[in-house]
Amino acid sequence: MAYDYAPFPYTPPLGLTEPEQRHAIVIVGAGPIGLAMAIDLAQQGVASVVLDDNNVVSVGSRAICWAKRTLEIFDRLGIGERMLAKGVTWKVGRNFHGDKQVYAFDLLPEPGHKYPAFINLQQYYVEQYLAERAQDFPDLIDLRFLNKVTNHTDHGDHVALSISTPDGNYTIETNYYIACDGAGSATRKRMDLPFEGQTFEEHFLIVDVEMETSPFGNHDTPERWFWFNPPFHNGQSALLHKQPDNIYRIDLQLGPDTDPKEEATEEKVIPRIKAIVGDTPFRLDWMSVYKFRCAKLDRFVHNRVIFVGDSAHVVSPFGARGGNGGIQDVDNLGWKLAAILKQDAPASLIESYNTERVHGSAENILNSARATNFMTPKSPIEALFRNEVLKLAADHSFARKMINSGRLSQPCNLATSPLQTPGDAPILPGFPIIDAPLEGSNVTTWLIAEAQGQFTLVTASPTPLPAIEGINRIGINQQADYPCFISVGGHAETRYGTDKIYLLRPDGHVCAVFNTADPIAIKAAQDRALGATT
Protein backbone atom coordinates (compact mmCIF):
# COMPACT_ATOMS: atom_id res chain seq x y z
CA MET A 1 0.00 0.00 0.00
CA ALA A 2 1.23 3.46 -0.85
CA TYR A 3 2.07 5.76 2.09
CA ASP A 4 -0.73 8.15 3.03
CA TYR A 5 0.65 11.68 2.85
CA ALA A 6 -1.79 13.28 5.29
CA PRO A 7 -1.21 17.05 5.43
CA PHE A 8 -0.25 18.63 8.75
CA PRO A 9 -2.70 21.28 9.97
CA TYR A 10 -2.01 24.96 9.37
CA THR A 11 -3.17 27.56 11.88
CA PRO A 12 -2.71 31.28 11.26
CA PRO A 13 0.28 32.38 13.39
CA LEU A 14 0.02 35.08 16.06
CA GLY A 15 2.45 37.35 14.18
CA LEU A 16 -0.18 38.03 11.51
CA THR A 17 -2.30 39.96 13.97
CA GLU A 18 0.09 41.28 16.63
CA PRO A 19 3.87 41.51 17.12
CA GLU A 20 5.40 38.39 18.68
CA GLN A 21 7.93 38.56 21.49
CA ARG A 22 11.49 37.91 20.39
CA HIS A 23 12.07 34.15 20.28
CA ALA A 24 15.17 32.42 21.64
CA ILE A 25 15.36 30.00 18.73
CA VAL A 26 13.74 29.80 15.32
CA ILE A 27 14.34 26.70 13.23
CA VAL A 28 13.79 27.13 9.49
CA GLY A 29 12.74 23.84 7.89
CA ALA A 30 10.84 20.86 9.32
CA GLY A 31 12.70 18.10 7.52
CA PRO A 32 14.26 15.35 9.64
CA ILE A 33 16.99 17.70 10.82
CA GLY A 34 14.83 20.68 11.81
CA LEU A 35 12.35 18.43 13.64
CA ALA A 36 15.09 16.52 15.47
CA MET A 37 16.66 19.87 16.46
CA ALA A 38 13.41 21.13 17.99
CA ILE A 39 12.89 17.89 19.94
CA ASP A 40 16.47 17.84 21.23
CA LEU A 41 16.08 21.41 22.52
CA ALA A 42 12.62 20.74 23.98
CA GLN A 43 13.95 17.75 25.92
CA GLN A 44 16.30 20.22 27.59
CA GLY A 45 13.47 22.64 28.29
CA VAL A 46 14.37 25.05 25.48
CA ALA A 47 11.51 26.43 23.40
CA SER A 48 11.68 26.94 19.64
CA VAL A 49 9.54 27.97 16.68
CA VAL A 50 9.80 25.68 13.63
CA LEU A 51 8.82 27.12 10.25
CA ASP A 52 8.22 25.03 7.14
CA ASP A 53 7.05 26.16 3.71
CA ASN A 54 5.34 22.80 3.14
CA ASN A 55 2.78 20.72 5.06
CA VAL A 56 3.58 17.09 4.25
CA VAL A 57 6.47 14.79 5.08
CA SER A 58 9.22 14.04 2.53
CA VAL A 59 7.69 13.00 -0.79
CA GLY A 60 9.40 9.79 -1.86
CA SER A 61 11.48 7.59 0.39
CA ARG A 62 14.75 9.57 -0.07
CA ALA A 63 16.89 8.63 2.97
CA ILE A 64 16.31 4.97 3.81
CA CYS A 65 19.48 3.77 5.59
CA TRP A 66 19.78 4.87 9.23
CA ALA A 67 23.02 3.99 10.95
CA LYS A 68 23.48 2.61 14.45
CA ARG A 69 24.78 5.89 15.88
CA THR A 70 21.81 7.76 14.40
CA LEU A 71 19.43 5.25 15.96
CA GLU A 72 21.15 5.75 19.31
CA ILE A 73 20.61 9.50 18.97
CA PHE A 74 16.98 8.90 17.96
CA ASP A 75 16.69 6.68 21.05
CA ARG A 76 17.57 9.72 23.13
CA LEU A 77 15.05 11.80 21.15
CA GLY A 78 12.30 9.26 21.80
CA ILE A 79 11.71 7.63 18.40
CA GLY A 80 14.52 5.06 18.19
CA GLU A 81 12.45 2.10 19.33
CA ARG A 82 9.60 2.99 17.02
CA MET A 83 12.01 3.20 14.08
CA LEU A 84 13.57 -0.13 15.00
CA ALA A 85 10.17 -1.81 15.27
CA LYS A 86 9.06 -0.59 11.85
CA GLY A 87 12.39 -0.65 10.03
CA VAL A 88 14.09 -3.47 8.18
CA THR A 89 17.24 -4.52 10.03
CA TRP A 90 20.26 -5.49 7.99
CA LYS A 91 23.99 -5.78 8.50
CA VAL A 92 25.37 -7.84 5.62
CA GLY A 93 26.35 -6.25 2.34
CA ARG A 94 27.29 -8.15 -0.81
CA ASN A 95 29.16 -6.79 -3.78
CA PHE A 96 28.77 -8.50 -7.14
CA HIS A 97 30.76 -8.17 -10.34
CA GLY A 98 28.49 -9.26 -13.14
CA ASP A 99 26.58 -12.17 -11.59
CA LYS A 100 29.47 -13.31 -9.35
CA GLN A 101 29.74 -12.29 -5.70
CA VAL A 102 33.19 -10.78 -5.07
CA TYR A 103 32.97 -9.48 -1.53
CA ALA A 104 30.63 -9.58 1.46
CA PHE A 105 30.84 -7.62 4.72
CA ASP A 106 29.16 -7.89 8.10
CA LEU A 107 28.78 -4.48 9.73
CA LEU A 108 27.93 -5.60 13.25
CA PRO A 109 29.66 -8.86 13.95
CA GLU A 110 29.33 -8.67 17.75
CA PRO A 111 26.28 -8.91 20.05
CA GLY A 112 25.42 -6.66 23.01
CA HIS A 113 24.07 -3.53 21.26
CA LYS A 114 20.53 -2.18 21.49
CA TYR A 115 20.57 -1.07 17.85
CA PRO A 116 21.77 -2.92 14.76
CA ALA A 117 24.37 -1.56 12.32
CA PHE A 118 21.63 -0.27 10.04
CA ILE A 119 17.92 -0.24 9.55
CA ASN A 120 16.12 0.75 6.38
CA LEU A 121 13.15 3.03 6.85
CA GLN A 122 11.66 5.52 4.44
CA GLN A 123 12.34 9.15 5.28
CA TYR A 124 8.60 9.89 5.34
CA TYR A 125 8.16 7.55 8.31
CA VAL A 126 11.07 9.14 10.16
CA GLU A 127 9.61 12.60 9.58
CA GLN A 128 6.15 11.41 10.64
CA TYR A 129 7.53 9.91 13.87
CA LEU A 130 9.49 13.10 14.58
CA ALA A 131 6.47 15.32 13.90
CA GLU A 132 4.37 13.15 16.23
CA ARG A 133 7.08 13.20 18.90
CA ALA A 134 7.24 17.01 18.61
CA GLN A 135 3.58 17.07 19.67
CA ASP A 136 4.65 15.75 23.08
CA PHE A 137 6.00 19.26 23.74
CA PRO A 138 3.07 21.61 23.00
CA ASP A 139 4.54 24.34 25.21
CA LEU A 140 8.05 24.14 23.81
CA ILE A 141 7.69 23.36 20.10
CA ASP A 142 5.68 25.80 18.02
CA LEU A 143 5.46 24.01 14.67
CA ARG A 144 4.16 26.22 11.87
CA PHE A 145 3.44 24.60 8.51
CA LEU A 146 2.90 26.64 5.32
CA ASN A 147 5.13 29.35 6.83
CA LYS A 148 7.74 30.19 4.23
CA VAL A 149 10.75 32.25 5.25
CA THR A 150 11.27 34.81 2.50
CA ASN A 151 14.02 36.95 4.02
CA HIS A 152 16.24 37.32 7.06
CA THR A 153 18.59 39.98 8.39
CA ASP A 154 21.22 39.49 11.08
CA HIS A 155 21.22 42.51 13.40
CA GLY A 156 24.18 41.37 15.45
CA ASP A 157 22.38 40.38 18.64
CA HIS A 158 19.29 38.96 16.91
CA VAL A 159 17.95 37.98 13.50
CA ALA A 160 14.76 39.34 11.90
CA LEU A 161 12.75 37.06 9.60
CA SER A 162 10.06 37.76 7.01
CA ILE A 163 7.54 34.96 6.61
CA SER A 164 4.74 34.38 4.13
CA THR A 165 1.64 32.30 4.90
CA PRO A 166 -1.63 31.56 3.06
CA ASP A 167 -3.11 34.45 5.09
CA GLY A 168 -0.41 37.03 4.38
CA ASN A 169 3.03 38.04 5.57
CA TYR A 170 4.50 38.74 9.01
CA THR A 171 7.86 39.20 10.72
CA ILE A 172 9.48 37.78 13.84
CA GLU A 173 12.78 38.16 15.67
CA THR A 174 14.99 35.49 17.18
CA ASN A 175 18.22 35.24 19.13
CA TYR A 176 19.37 32.26 17.05
CA TYR A 177 18.33 31.35 13.51
CA ILE A 178 18.88 27.65 12.83
CA ALA A 179 18.90 27.04 9.08
CA CYS A 180 17.60 23.51 8.43
CA ASP A 181 16.22 24.43 5.03
CA GLY A 182 17.89 21.63 3.11
CA ALA A 183 20.27 21.22 0.18
CA GLY A 184 18.83 24.16 -1.74
CA SER A 185 18.95 26.40 1.37
CA ALA A 186 17.57 29.83 0.54
CA THR A 187 19.22 31.11 3.72
CA ARG A 188 22.62 30.14 2.33
CA LYS A 189 21.83 31.76 -1.02
CA ARG A 190 20.61 35.00 0.54
CA MET A 191 23.89 35.21 2.43
CA ASP A 192 25.77 34.46 -0.78
CA LEU A 193 27.93 31.84 0.93
CA PRO A 194 30.09 29.68 -1.31
CA PHE A 195 28.99 26.02 -1.32
CA GLU A 196 31.80 24.25 -3.04
CA GLY A 197 32.75 20.69 -3.84
CA GLN A 198 32.37 18.09 -6.55
CA THR A 199 29.40 17.42 -8.84
CA PHE A 200 29.26 13.97 -10.43
CA GLU A 201 28.30 13.80 -14.08
CA GLU A 202 26.46 10.46 -13.90
CA HIS A 203 22.71 10.26 -13.53
CA PHE A 204 21.19 7.77 -11.11
CA LEU A 205 17.67 6.43 -11.36
CA ILE A 206 16.19 5.80 -7.90
CA VAL A 207 13.06 3.65 -7.88
CA ASP A 208 10.90 2.22 -5.10
CA VAL A 209 8.84 -0.78 -6.12
CA GLU A 210 6.31 -2.64 -4.01
CA MET A 211 6.25 -6.40 -4.54
CA GLU A 212 5.29 -9.52 -2.60
CA THR A 213 8.11 -11.73 -3.80
CA SER A 214 11.57 -10.82 -2.59
CA PRO A 215 14.07 -10.02 -5.32
CA PHE A 216 16.74 -11.29 -2.92
CA GLY A 217 15.68 -14.82 -3.89
CA ASN A 218 16.45 -17.44 -1.25
CA HIS A 219 18.10 -14.92 1.09
CA ASP A 220 15.25 -14.19 3.43
CA THR A 221 17.35 -11.91 5.67
CA PRO A 222 17.47 -8.45 4.12
CA GLU A 223 20.89 -7.34 2.92
CA ARG A 224 22.46 -4.65 0.79
CA TRP A 225 23.30 -5.91 -2.69
CA PHE A 226 25.48 -3.92 -4.99
CA TRP A 227 26.46 -4.83 -8.55
CA PHE A 228 29.31 -3.57 -10.68
CA ASN A 229 28.42 -4.24 -14.33
CA PRO A 230 25.12 -5.91 -13.41
CA PRO A 231 23.94 -8.64 -15.79
CA PHE A 232 20.44 -7.13 -15.89
CA HIS A 233 21.35 -3.52 -16.55
CA ASN A 234 23.55 -2.08 -19.22
CA GLY A 235 25.32 0.37 -16.98
CA GLN A 236 28.04 0.66 -14.41
CA SER A 237 26.22 -0.22 -11.23
CA ALA A 238 23.02 -1.17 -9.41
CA LEU A 239 21.98 -1.24 -5.76
CA LEU A 240 19.16 -3.14 -4.07
CA HIS A 241 17.72 -2.57 -0.59
CA LYS A 242 14.61 -3.73 1.24
CA GLN A 243 12.34 -1.27 3.03
CA PRO A 244 9.27 -1.90 5.20
CA ASP A 245 5.85 -2.50 3.56
CA ASN A 246 7.41 -4.80 0.92
CA ILE A 247 9.02 -1.85 -0.79
CA TYR A 248 12.36 -2.35 -2.49
CA ARG A 249 14.78 0.43 -3.36
CA ILE A 250 16.57 0.01 -6.66
CA ASP A 251 19.30 2.45 -7.74
CA LEU A 252 20.52 2.20 -11.33
CA GLN A 253 23.46 4.15 -12.67
CA LEU A 254 22.44 5.62 -16.03
CA GLY A 255 25.58 7.34 -17.26
CA PRO A 256 26.17 11.02 -17.92
CA ASP A 257 24.40 11.42 -21.26
CA THR A 258 20.79 10.70 -20.39
CA ASP A 259 17.76 12.92 -20.28
CA PRO A 260 16.62 12.85 -16.63
CA LYS A 261 13.03 13.83 -17.51
CA GLU A 262 12.65 11.09 -20.07
CA GLU A 263 14.24 8.48 -17.78
CA ALA A 264 11.84 9.14 -14.92
CA THR A 265 8.83 7.88 -16.87
CA GLU A 266 6.96 4.60 -16.52
CA GLU A 267 7.66 3.62 -20.14
CA LYS A 268 11.39 3.82 -19.46
CA VAL A 269 11.44 2.52 -15.89
CA ILE A 270 9.14 -0.52 -16.10
CA PRO A 271 11.32 -2.44 -18.59
CA ARG A 272 14.39 -1.71 -16.44
CA ILE A 273 12.66 -3.16 -13.37
CA LYS A 274 11.36 -6.17 -15.32
CA ALA A 275 14.95 -6.91 -16.33
CA ILE A 276 15.70 -7.36 -12.61
CA VAL A 277 12.58 -8.99 -11.19
CA GLY A 278 11.30 -10.82 -14.28
CA ASP A 279 7.57 -11.46 -14.48
CA THR A 280 6.92 -10.96 -10.76
CA PRO A 281 4.11 -8.43 -10.36
CA PHE A 282 5.15 -5.09 -8.83
CA ARG A 283 3.85 -1.57 -8.29
CA LEU A 284 5.99 1.52 -8.92
CA ASP A 285 5.88 3.57 -5.72
CA TRP A 286 8.29 6.43 -6.45
CA MET A 287 10.97 7.26 -8.95
CA SER A 288 13.37 10.06 -9.48
CA VAL A 289 16.56 10.77 -11.41
CA TYR A 290 19.42 12.42 -9.55
CA LYS A 291 22.82 13.86 -10.24
CA PHE A 292 24.80 13.84 -7.01
CA ARG A 293 27.02 16.40 -5.43
CA CYS A 294 29.43 16.55 -2.52
CA ALA A 295 29.74 20.10 -1.17
CA LYS A 296 29.83 22.00 2.08
CA LEU A 297 30.02 25.45 3.57
CA ASP A 298 33.41 26.59 4.89
CA ARG A 299 31.76 27.53 8.17
CA PHE A 300 28.47 26.36 9.66
CA VAL A 301 28.22 29.22 12.16
CA HIS A 302 27.74 32.77 10.89
CA ASN A 303 27.15 34.89 13.97
CA ARG A 304 23.47 34.29 14.87
CA VAL A 305 22.75 32.07 11.86
CA ILE A 306 23.68 28.40 12.27
CA PHE A 307 23.51 25.86 9.45
CA VAL A 308 22.52 22.29 10.29
CA GLY A 309 21.98 19.28 7.99
CA ASP A 310 21.82 19.48 4.20
CA SER A 311 21.90 23.30 4.23
CA ALA A 312 25.47 22.99 5.56
CA HIS A 313 26.66 19.96 3.61
CA VAL A 314 25.47 17.55 0.94
CA VAL A 315 26.92 14.18 -0.05
CA SER A 316 26.20 11.57 -2.67
CA PRO A 317 24.07 8.87 -1.02
CA PHE A 318 26.52 5.95 -1.33
CA GLY A 319 27.48 5.51 2.30
CA ALA A 320 24.24 6.96 3.66
CA ARG A 321 26.01 9.91 5.17
CA GLY A 322 23.50 12.69 4.38
CA GLY A 323 20.72 12.32 6.92
CA ASN A 324 22.98 10.38 9.27
CA GLY A 325 25.51 13.21 9.17
CA GLY A 326 22.78 15.78 9.79
CA ILE A 327 21.53 13.95 12.88
CA GLN A 328 25.05 14.06 14.29
CA ASP A 329 24.98 17.84 13.71
CA VAL A 330 21.82 18.04 15.80
CA ASP A 331 23.32 15.85 18.51
CA ASN A 332 26.36 18.11 18.64
CA LEU A 333 24.51 21.44 18.60
CA GLY A 334 21.54 20.72 20.88
CA TRP A 335 23.27 20.54 24.25
CA LYS A 336 25.60 23.41 23.39
CA LEU A 337 22.76 25.78 22.48
CA ALA A 338 20.84 24.73 25.60
CA ALA A 339 23.92 25.31 27.81
CA ILE A 340 24.45 28.76 26.29
CA LEU A 341 20.80 29.78 26.73
CA LYS A 342 20.83 28.55 30.35
CA GLN A 343 24.10 30.44 30.87
CA ASP A 344 25.97 27.28 31.79
CA ALA A 345 28.41 28.00 28.97
CA PRO A 346 29.78 31.08 27.19
CA ALA A 347 28.24 31.98 23.82
CA SER A 348 31.60 31.13 22.25
CA LEU A 349 30.87 27.40 22.82
CA ILE A 350 28.94 27.57 19.55
CA GLU A 351 32.27 27.83 17.74
CA SER A 352 33.01 24.24 18.77
CA TYR A 353 29.90 23.12 16.86
CA ASN A 354 31.49 24.73 13.84
CA THR A 355 34.88 23.04 14.35
CA GLU A 356 33.54 19.62 15.25
CA ARG A 357 30.89 19.34 12.56
CA VAL A 358 32.94 20.92 9.77
CA HIS A 359 35.43 18.17 10.60
CA GLY A 360 32.69 15.50 10.64
CA SER A 361 31.19 16.60 7.36
CA ALA A 362 34.60 16.80 5.67
CA GLU A 363 35.08 13.14 6.62
CA ASN A 364 31.65 12.27 5.21
CA ILE A 365 32.39 14.11 2.00
CA LEU A 366 35.78 12.44 1.61
CA ASN A 367 34.26 8.97 1.95
CA SER A 368 31.18 9.64 -0.18
CA ALA A 369 33.22 11.26 -2.94
CA ARG A 370 35.71 8.38 -3.06
CA ALA A 371 32.91 5.82 -3.30
CA THR A 372 31.14 7.76 -6.03
CA ASN A 373 34.41 8.18 -7.93
CA PHE A 374 35.02 4.43 -7.74
CA MET A 375 31.52 3.74 -9.05
CA THR A 376 31.65 6.30 -11.82
CA PRO A 377 35.01 6.05 -13.60
CA LYS A 378 35.61 9.35 -15.38
CA SER A 379 38.09 8.10 -18.00
CA PRO A 380 39.01 4.87 -19.77
CA ILE A 381 42.01 4.53 -17.48
CA GLU A 382 39.84 4.85 -14.35
CA ALA A 383 37.50 2.23 -15.80
CA LEU A 384 40.48 -0.02 -16.51
CA PHE A 385 41.78 0.16 -12.94
CA ARG A 386 38.30 -0.36 -11.55
CA ASN A 387 37.71 -3.47 -13.65
CA GLU A 388 41.10 -4.93 -12.78
CA VAL A 389 40.44 -4.38 -9.07
CA LEU A 390 37.19 -6.29 -9.49
CA LYS A 391 38.97 -9.10 -11.34
CA LEU A 392 41.81 -9.35 -8.80
CA ALA A 393 39.22 -9.41 -6.02
CA ALA A 394 38.14 -12.89 -7.05
CA ASP A 395 41.48 -14.29 -5.82
CA HIS A 396 43.13 -11.68 -3.60
CA SER A 397 41.74 -10.15 -0.44
CA PHE A 398 43.72 -6.89 -0.74
CA ALA A 399 41.75 -6.07 -3.89
CA ARG A 400 38.45 -6.94 -2.22
CA LYS A 401 39.13 -4.18 0.27
CA MET A 402 39.66 -1.69 -2.54
CA ILE A 403 36.17 -2.29 -3.92
CA ASN A 404 34.23 0.75 -2.88
CA SER A 405 30.45 0.70 -3.22
CA GLY A 406 30.08 3.10 -0.28
CA ARG A 407 31.86 3.18 3.07
CA LEU A 408 28.82 3.21 5.28
CA SER A 409 28.21 5.98 7.78
CA GLN A 410 30.36 5.74 10.90
CA PRO A 411 30.13 7.96 13.97
CA CYS A 412 32.53 10.84 13.91
CA ASN A 413 35.68 10.90 16.05
CA LEU A 414 36.13 14.29 17.71
CA ALA A 415 39.58 13.64 19.20
CA THR A 416 41.11 16.72 17.59
CA SER A 417 38.57 19.13 19.08
CA PRO A 418 39.71 21.35 21.97
CA LEU A 419 36.68 20.39 24.09
CA GLN A 420 38.19 16.97 24.81
CA THR A 421 40.88 16.38 27.44
CA PRO A 422 43.43 13.99 25.94
CA GLY A 423 43.84 10.67 27.74
CA ASP A 424 44.24 6.93 27.29
CA ALA A 425 41.53 4.28 27.69
CA PRO A 426 39.81 1.55 25.65
CA ILE A 427 37.47 4.27 24.31
CA LEU A 428 39.54 7.36 23.62
CA PRO A 429 38.33 10.91 24.22
CA GLY A 430 36.47 12.09 21.13
CA PHE A 431 34.83 8.75 20.35
CA PRO A 432 31.14 8.21 21.02
CA ILE A 433 29.75 5.98 23.74
CA ILE A 434 29.70 2.26 22.88
CA ASP A 435 26.54 0.54 23.95
CA ALA A 436 26.39 -2.35 26.43
CA PRO A 437 23.52 -4.33 27.93
CA LEU A 438 22.87 -3.65 31.63
CA GLU A 439 20.57 -4.92 34.32
CA GLY A 440 19.11 -2.72 37.04
CA SER A 441 16.75 -3.77 39.80
CA ASN A 442 14.67 -6.17 37.68
CA VAL A 443 14.96 -4.09 34.52
CA THR A 444 17.15 -4.77 31.55
CA THR A 445 18.41 -1.63 29.93
CA TRP A 446 21.24 -0.30 27.79
CA LEU A 447 24.08 2.04 28.51
CA ILE A 448 23.04 4.41 25.70
CA ALA A 449 19.59 4.71 27.23
CA GLU A 450 20.99 5.52 30.69
CA ALA A 451 23.93 7.76 29.88
CA GLN A 452 22.97 10.16 27.08
CA GLY A 453 21.45 13.61 27.47
CA GLN A 454 23.54 14.98 30.36
CA PHE A 455 27.18 15.05 31.37
CA THR A 456 27.66 11.60 32.87
CA LEU A 457 30.43 9.75 34.65
CA VAL A 458 30.51 6.07 33.74
CA THR A 459 32.74 3.38 35.13
CA ALA A 460 32.98 -0.39 35.17
CA SER A 461 35.72 -0.12 37.81
CA PRO A 462 35.19 -0.59 41.57
CA THR A 463 36.12 3.08 42.24
CA PRO A 464 33.22 5.07 43.74
CA LEU A 465 32.24 8.08 41.60
CA PRO A 466 32.37 11.51 43.26
CA ALA A 467 29.27 13.71 43.49
CA ILE A 468 29.75 16.78 41.30
CA GLU A 469 26.98 19.24 40.56
CA GLY A 470 25.72 18.98 37.00
CA ILE A 471 27.20 15.53 36.39
CA ASN A 472 25.19 12.30 36.48
CA ARG A 473 26.78 9.05 37.64
CA ILE A 474 26.45 5.48 36.43
CA GLY A 475 28.24 2.64 38.18
CA ILE A 476 28.57 -0.72 36.49
CA ASN A 477 28.99 -3.75 38.78
CA GLN A 478 29.01 -1.36 41.77
CA GLN A 479 26.72 -0.67 44.68
CA ALA A 480 26.36 2.98 45.60
CA ASP A 481 23.84 5.76 46.25
CA TYR A 482 23.74 6.68 42.54
CA PRO A 483 22.30 4.57 39.68
CA CYS A 484 24.16 1.27 39.45
CA PHE A 485 23.73 -1.62 37.05
CA ILE A 486 25.05 -5.12 36.56
CA SER A 487 26.80 -5.73 33.28
CA VAL A 488 25.12 -8.40 31.14
CA GLY A 489 27.35 -10.73 29.17
CA GLY A 490 30.55 -8.96 30.21
CA HIS A 491 30.25 -6.44 27.35
CA ALA A 492 30.62 -3.28 29.47
CA GLU A 493 33.87 -4.54 31.06
CA THR A 494 35.31 -5.51 27.68
CA ARG A 495 34.35 -2.23 26.05
CA TYR A 496 35.21 0.16 28.89
CA GLY A 497 37.89 -1.74 30.85
CA THR A 498 37.69 -2.23 34.62
CA ASP A 499 40.09 0.51 35.72
CA LYS A 500 38.86 3.66 33.99
CA ILE A 501 36.35 6.41 34.67
CA TYR A 502 34.77 8.09 31.65
CA LEU A 503 33.22 11.54 31.43
CA LEU A 504 30.61 11.63 28.67
CA ARG A 505 29.26 14.79 27.09
CA PRO A 506 25.46 15.07 26.75
CA ASP A 507 25.84 13.87 23.14
CA GLY A 508 27.50 10.70 24.40
CA HIS A 509 31.01 11.51 23.18
CA VAL A 510 33.78 10.74 25.65
CA CYS A 511 35.35 14.07 26.65
CA ALA A 512 37.81 12.81 29.28
CA VAL A 513 39.04 9.62 30.96
CA PHE A 514 40.45 9.18 34.45
CA ASN A 515 42.36 6.58 36.44
CA THR A 516 41.23 8.03 39.78
CA ALA A 517 38.04 9.71 40.94
CA ASP A 518 39.61 13.15 41.27
CA PRO A 519 36.72 15.65 41.49
CA ILE A 520 38.90 18.63 40.61
CA ALA A 521 40.20 17.00 37.44
CA ILE A 522 36.70 15.84 36.49
CA LYS A 523 35.21 19.28 37.01
CA ALA A 524 38.03 20.85 35.00
CA ALA A 525 37.32 18.45 32.12
CA GLN A 526 33.63 19.32 32.22
CA ASP A 527 34.43 23.05 32.22
CA ARG A 528 36.69 22.51 29.26
CA ALA A 529 33.92 20.62 27.41
CA LEU A 530 31.61 23.56 28.14
CA GLY A 531 34.06 25.88 26.44
CA ALA A 532 35.51 27.57 29.53
CA THR A 533 38.51 29.68 28.64
CA THR A 534 41.36 29.13 31.05
Add this chain to the structure above:
Amino acid sequence: MILEDNLGPDSDAFYNALMNTHEGLTEAQSHALNARLVLILANEIGDLKTLTALLETARRS
Protein backbone atom coordinates in the same frame (compact mmCIF):
# COMPACT_ATOMS: atom_id res chain seq x y z
CA MET B 1 54.52 -11.75 -1.69
CA ILE B 2 51.62 -10.23 0.26
CA LEU B 3 48.18 -10.61 -1.27
CA GLU B 4 46.22 -9.95 1.88
CA ASP B 5 45.44 -6.34 2.59
CA ASN B 6 48.61 -4.45 3.48
CA LEU B 7 47.36 -0.88 3.14
CA GLY B 8 45.04 -0.99 6.14
CA PRO B 9 42.93 2.14 6.54
CA ASP B 10 44.85 3.85 3.72
CA SER B 11 43.50 1.63 0.97
CA ASP B 12 40.87 4.13 -0.22
CA ALA B 13 43.27 7.06 0.08
CA PHE B 14 45.84 5.24 -2.05
CA TYR B 15 43.29 4.37 -4.74
CA ASN B 16 42.13 7.96 -4.79
CA ALA B 17 45.70 9.28 -5.08
CA LEU B 18 46.37 6.86 -7.95
CA MET B 19 43.32 8.13 -9.85
CA ASN B 20 44.33 11.74 -9.18
CA THR B 21 47.78 11.02 -10.59
CA HIS B 22 46.14 10.05 -13.87
CA GLU B 23 43.82 13.03 -13.99
CA GLY B 24 43.98 15.02 -17.21
CA LEU B 25 46.25 12.57 -19.06
CA THR B 26 45.44 11.05 -22.45
CA GLU B 27 45.07 7.29 -22.52
CA ALA B 28 48.54 6.90 -24.06
CA GLN B 29 50.05 9.15 -21.40
CA SER B 30 48.29 7.12 -18.72
CA HIS B 31 49.68 3.84 -20.03
CA ALA B 32 53.14 5.39 -20.08
CA LEU B 33 52.66 6.55 -16.50
CA ASN B 34 51.59 3.05 -15.49
CA ALA B 35 54.72 1.63 -17.09
CA ARG B 36 56.94 4.08 -15.24
CA LEU B 37 55.11 3.35 -12.03
CA VAL B 38 55.68 -0.41 -12.38
CA LEU B 39 59.39 0.19 -12.92
CA ILE B 40 59.66 2.53 -9.95
CA LEU B 41 57.74 0.12 -7.69
CA ALA B 42 59.95 -2.79 -8.87
CA ASN B 43 63.05 -0.87 -7.91
CA GLU B 44 61.45 -0.04 -4.55
CA ILE B 45 60.78 -3.74 -3.88
CA GLY B 46 64.25 -4.66 -5.09
CA ASP B 47 63.95 -8.42 -4.63
CA LEU B 48 63.87 -10.52 -7.79
CA LYS B 49 62.17 -13.52 -6.21
CA THR B 50 59.27 -11.39 -4.95
CA LEU B 51 59.10 -9.53 -8.24
CA THR B 52 58.94 -12.73 -10.25
CA ALA B 53 56.13 -14.01 -8.07
CA LEU B 54 54.27 -10.70 -8.48
CA LEU B 55 54.71 -10.77 -12.26
CA GLU B 56 53.32 -14.29 -12.41
CA THR B 57 50.37 -13.41 -10.19
CA ALA B 58 49.49 -10.41 -12.33
CA ARG B 59 49.76 -12.49 -15.50
CA ARG B 60 47.59 -15.30 -14.10
CA SER B 61 44.70 -13.19 -12.78
